[in-house]
Amino acid sequence: MAREILKVENITKRFGGLLALDHVSFYVNEGEILGLIGPNGAGKTTMFNVITGVYKPEEGRVYFKGRDITGMKPHSIARLGISRTHQIVKPFGDLTVLENTMIGALFGPRHDTITEDEAREIALSVLEFVGLRDKAEMPARLLNIQEKKRLELARALAQEPELLLLDEVLAGLNPSEVAKMIKLLRKVRDEKKITMIMIEHVMHAVMNLADRIVVLHFGRLIAQGTPEEVATNPEVVAAYLGDPEMALKFVKRLRR
Amino acid sequence: MAPGKGLMLAFTRKGFYLSLALLAVFIVIGVLFWYGRIGANIPGYAMDAMYYIGIALSMAIIMSYAGYVSFGHVVFYGVGGWTLVYTFNRLASESGVLSFLHGHSYAILVVGTLLGMALAVLLAVTVGAAVLRLRGAFFAIATIGLDYVILYLESLYATGGSDYMYIGYERFLEKTYFLYLAGLILTVLIAYIIRVSKFGYGLAAIREDEDAAEVLGVNTYRYKVQAFAIAAAMAALWGSLSSWRTSGIFPDFFSLSKSVDMIVMNVIGGLGTFNGPIIGSLIYYVIIKATQLYAKDLAYIIVGAIVIIVVSVFPEGVAGLIKSKYRQLREYLI
Amino acid sequence: MAVELSSQLLVSNTLSGLVYGLMLGALASGLTLIWGVMKVVNLSHGYLVVTGMLTSVIFYKYILNVSPTLSPALAFVIGALVGIAFYYSSLHLIIGKAETMTLKIEMSSLMSTFGFGILILGIITFAVNRGWILSNEGLSGWTLSIHGKTYLEVAGTHLEYTKLLGAGLGVVLVLVTELFLRKTVWGLAIRAVAEDSRAVALTGYDPVKVKLLTTIISTIMALIAGALYAIYLSSGISVGLESQIAPLSFVIVVLGGLGSLIGTLIGGLIIGLTYNITLALTGHSEISLSVAFAILLIILIVRPKGLFGR
Numbered sequence: 001m002a003r004e005i006l007k008v009e010n011i012t013k014r015f016g017g018l019l020a021l022d023h024v025s026f027y028v029n030e031g032e033i034l035g036l037i038g039p040n041g042a043g044k045t046t047m048f049n050v051i052t053g054v055y056k057p058e059e060g061r062v063y064f065k066g067r068d069i070t071g072m073k074p075h076s077i078a079r080l081g082i083s084r085t086h087q088i089v090k091p092f093g094d095l096t097v098l099e100n101t102m103i104g105a106l107f108g109p110r111h112d113t114i115t116e117d118e119a120r121e122i123a124l125s126v127l128e129f130v131g132l133r134d135k136a137e138m139p140a141r142l143l144n145i146q147e148k149k150r151l152e153l154a155r156a157l158a159q160e161p162e163l164l165l166l167d168e169v170l171a172g173l174n175p176s177e178v179a180k181m182i183k184l185l186r187k188v189r190d191e192k193k194i195t196m197i198m199i200e201h202v203m204h205a206v207m208n209l210a211d212r213i214v215v216l217h218f219g220r221l222i223a224q225g226t227p228e229e230v231a232t233n234p235e236v237v238a239a240y241l242g243d244p245e246m247a248l249k250f251v252k253r254l255r256r
Numbered sequence: 257m258a259p260g261k262g263l264m265l266a267f268t269r270k271g272f273y274l275s276l277a278l279l280a281v282f283i284v285i286g287v288l289f290w291y292g293r294i295g296a297n298i299p300g301y302a303m304d305a306m307y308y309i310g311i312a313l314s315m316a317i318i319m320s321y322a323g324y325v326s327f328g329h330v331v332f333y334g335v336g337g338w339t340l341v342y343t344f345n346r347l348a349s350e351s352g353v354l355s356f357l358h359g360h361s362y363a364i365l366v367v368g369t370l371l372g373m374a375l376a377v378l379l380a381v382t383v384g385a386a387v388l389r390l391r392g393a394f395f396a397i398a399t400i401g402l403d404y405v406i407l408y409l410e411s412l413y414a415t416g417g418s419d420y421m422y423i424g425y426e427r428f429l430e431k432t433y434f435l436y437l438a439g440l441i442l443t444v445l446i447a448y449i450i451r452v453s454k455f456g457y458g459l460a461a462i463r464e465d466e467d468a469a470e471v472l473g474v475n476t477y478r479y480k481v482q483a484f485a486i487a488a489a490m491a492a493l494w495g496s497l498s499s500w501r502t503s504g505i506f507p508d509f510f511s512l513s514k515s516v517d518m519i520v521m522n523v524i525g526g527l528g529t530f531n532g533p534i535i536g537s538l539i540y541y542v543i544i545k546a547t548q549l550y551a552k553d554l555a556y557i558i559v560g561a562i563v564i565i566v567v568s569v570f571p572e573g574v575a576g577l578i579k580s581k582y583r584q585l586r587e588y589l590i
Numbered sequence: 591m592a593v594e595l596s597s598q599l600l601v602s603n604t605l606s607g608l609v610y611g612l613m614l615g616a617l618a619s620g621l622t623l624i625w626g627v628m629k630v631v632n633l634s635h636g637y638l639v640v641t642g643m644l645t646s647v648i649f650y651k652y653i654l655n656v657s658p659t660l661s662p663a664l665a666f667v668i669g670a671l672v673g674i675a676f677y678y679s680s681l682h683l684i685i686g687k688a689e690t691m692t693l694k695i696e697m698s699s700l701m702s703t704f705g706f707g708i709l710i711l712g713i714i715t716f717a718v719n720r721g722w723i724l725s726n727e728g729l730s731g732w733t734l735s736i737h738g739k740t741y742l743e744v745a746g747t748h749l750e751y752t753k754l755l756g757a758g759l760g761v762v763l764v765l766v767t768e769l770f771l772r773k774t775v776w777g778l779a780i781r782a783v784a785e786d787s788r789a790v791a792l793t794g795y796d797p798v799k800v801k802l803l804t805t806i807i808s809t810i811m812a813l814i815a816g817a818l819y820a821i822y823l824s825s826g827i828s829v830g831l832e833s834q835i836a837p838l839s840f841v842i843v844v845l846g847g848l849g850s851l852i853g854t855l856i857g858g859l860i861i862g863l864t865y866n867i868t869l870a871l872t873g874h875s876e877i878s879l880s881v882a883f884a885i886l887l888i889i890l891i892v893r894p895k896g897l898f899g900r
């Protein structure tokens with residue numbers, strides 16, 4: 001029986017009159033990859049912001065490994081072992097790629113014991129892992145968009161999190177970059193065994209990587225299940241997917 | 257950051273060489289002065305330079321390291337100077353609570369300086385803690401307001417007595433020189449340790465993107481308040497030292513223009529580096545001195561033009577400029 | 591008897607506070623425009639106002655000997671020139687190409703306007719040191735009298751015509767600018783920039799031109815308001831006034847909400863009244879100013895967008 005690592009319960013988040021999240025509940029099991037999908041403005045990023053403590057929900061609770069973390073400050077949540085990437089990348093522009101990544105390591109769950117040398121080692125190995133080792137000494141602002149996304153990932157991985165939240169890491173990449181990034185995410189799952197929630201618009205990627213999928217639409221959770229179940233759910237299709245045949249074909253071809 | 261070996265090694269890094277060289281120069285000047293080999297002119301210039309480096313580094317902790325431009329920083333400098341004078345004239349007077357110190361000028365100096373620093377820290381963690389909830393321009397403006405409030409209240413207080421408060425103890429320039437040197441060494445060490453420590457990385461993250469820093473586990477608010485308090489203590493230290501040197505405080509001890517000096521030195525030197533504010537303050541001192549000597553009328557015009565040019569053409573400042581032009585010097589200019 | 595006296599004092603301070611408040615609102619209006627529209631926190635604003643004051647004095651006393659009532663027209667011309675110089679020297683390289691204002695760009699422009707302010711201070715100091723103008727100027731010999739009186743009497747309070755004229759024209763300045771922003775295509779473009787620099791490109795206007803225009807208008811407003819303030823004050827005009835004008839303008843703009851011209855008039859009234867009434871109560875202008883800044887600090891911390899801001 002898989003252990004639940006994260007559970008969100010009845011989360012409601014409003015921005016003025018706008019109901020960005022409407023009583024949303026779901027869970028993630030340890031070791032799993034959960035896909036979080038839905039049209040633009042569905043509330044996906046907002047859900048990440050609620051989980052990481054950036055926003056306080058009006059209603060509902062967030063549990064991480066059974067512990068209620070609702071209302072905790074973002075830095076405390078990060079230190080518990082939840083790391084994220086940002087949809088709109090936020091590199092520390094004037095710092096080097098290595099420094100960016102070291103900051104991830106220094107302030108993660110091991111923040112009170114880690115030394116600078118250890119942080120540097122972790123950062124270097126993570127940069128090697130994501131393929132940015134040769135850019136380590138470069139100021140982060142000089143990276144291209146694909147590299148900046150990798151840096152977001154590196155910074156999060158350097159924290160050695162138990163749960164990784166990925167916000168559209170594939171958006172804005174060209175097809176060959178997408179392929180590389182998918183390979184990288186596979187590596188994260190297989191080698192680092194980190195639980196992940198990924199928000200993604202690139203459908204074949206989610207359908208392939210995710211064990212289960214949760215679908216948001218105008219702030220409401222309209223479906224959850226395996227990729228196959230979700231892809232054939234009529235409500236989801238109506239809301240979003242367009243062509244279930246296509247999606248299923250994808251799934252089958254790539255799974256083989 | 258774990259202290260000990262790592263920290264000791266940090267001082268052997270190339271980034272600290274400039275400071276070591278400067279300190280060596282100041283020590284040599286001090287020794288020559290002490291033994292009467294040189295007159296008071298050169299030590300006077302050296303003390304000016306130490307003062308500029310000191311206040312620039314105190315501002316750097318909050319402005320250059322953490323990215324918060326504080327126009328109110330002079331308040332802490334003023335508090336330092338004011339407290340020292342108050343300690344001399346009231347607390348350690350024959351009838352004051354510290355009357356047992358009366359007559360021991362150096363003991364009063366130390367106690368007064370520490371009191372001033374403590375008061376500055378207290379002010380920083382109370383008022384500052386509220387102001388530090390603001391960001392960017394709003395923070396800058398709030399600190400302008402803070403400075404004016406203190407300035408007006410102080411002038412109200414000062415008009416009750418004399419506007420120039422005098423320290424009536426005999427001082428020896430040679431000793432004052434070494435006090436400045438001690439202040440400088442302390443300031444440089446603190447700034448450098450912060451810059452290369454985990455705390456410094458956290459501040460850098462705040463400067464670059466505060467939200468991202470928070471989400472990465474940096475306790476941004478606490479770091480900001482701590483940086484503000486340390487910067488305040490350092491400013492108070494220099495306020496105290498310079499009121500000792502000038503034997504009292506003038507109303508301009510709280511004037512916005514000192515904050516301006518501190519800000520401009522950091523801008524010229526380049527934000528985010530340890531050596532930038534040091535280089536910036538030396539350049540600024542030379543400019544100020546030269547304009548005082550040769551073009552007194554043009555002082556503000558020159559400073560204004562420099563700020564505009566640096567901000568819009570070389571936003572990374574002198575240190576940043578050198579770093580990007582000469583990659584081999586990068587390690588020296590952290 | 592004592593009660594009557596103090597209530598009379600209160601009435602007169604309230605009335606003069608209202609006039610002062612409208613004047614202050616006009617003084618701050620240029621700042622709210624550039625800050626609200628372009629997110630440029632113009633730290634040279636106070637010096638621009640002083641430039642306007644001195645423009646008025648210089649033309650009156652040293653050059654043309656024209657009546658100060660014509661000085662707004664001169665301030666308009668000089669303001670346009672200074673505005674162009676301001677934009678191209680201190681802003682263009684930083685914000686010209688920027689599509690959205692990041693925190694870094696905001697801080698850079700804050701610093702460069704700060705430099706521009708020091709530059710103006712330098713030029714004025716230079717002129718004073720060379721003896722071209724006095725350090726403490728006035729429109730000496732000029733008064734405004736109607737039917738042989740220099741003041742209007744309202745509820746036992748003397749409101750000088752010079753003050754009424756300065757503040758009144760200040761209100762006109764703000765209203766005219768508001769009309770310009772609402773009724774002209776350029777005004778529309780400027781308001782579009784306030785939303786998003788890219789939106790302007792859609793309207794077909796060159797964003798750089800719109801930024802330049804906004805800077806010029808803001809500068810003209812500062813100079814005209816300065817010229818009017820010279821009329822209002824009549825004497826004691828010096829660069830030192832910057833240290834009151836600039837911080838009070840910030841207080842007022844924050845109170846009124848960034849970018850809201852009408853808001854600055856309201857903010858000005860609040861500060862003008864607060865100032866005069868605390869002055870009447872305490873007798874110290876230092877305390878009045880401190881109260882104004884205490885309000886600023888509290889508003890910034892409790893409601894950073896201002897009382898009336900979005």
Ligand SMILES: Nc1ncnc2c1ncn2[C@@H]1O[C@H](COP(=O)(O)OP(=O)(O)O)[C@@H](O)[C@H]1O
Nearest residue numbers: 015018020038039040041042043044045046047
């Ligand atoms: N800070 C905010 N203030 C106001 N509205 C917001 C804010 N953040 C998100 N929203 C709104 O909430 C809705 C959900 O946004 P978001 O979570 O970013 O969607 P997405 O699913 O595309 O990530 C959108 O309508 C968005 O405009």
Ligand SMILES: [Mg+2]
Nearest residue numbers: 044045046087
């Ligand atoms: Mg999103």
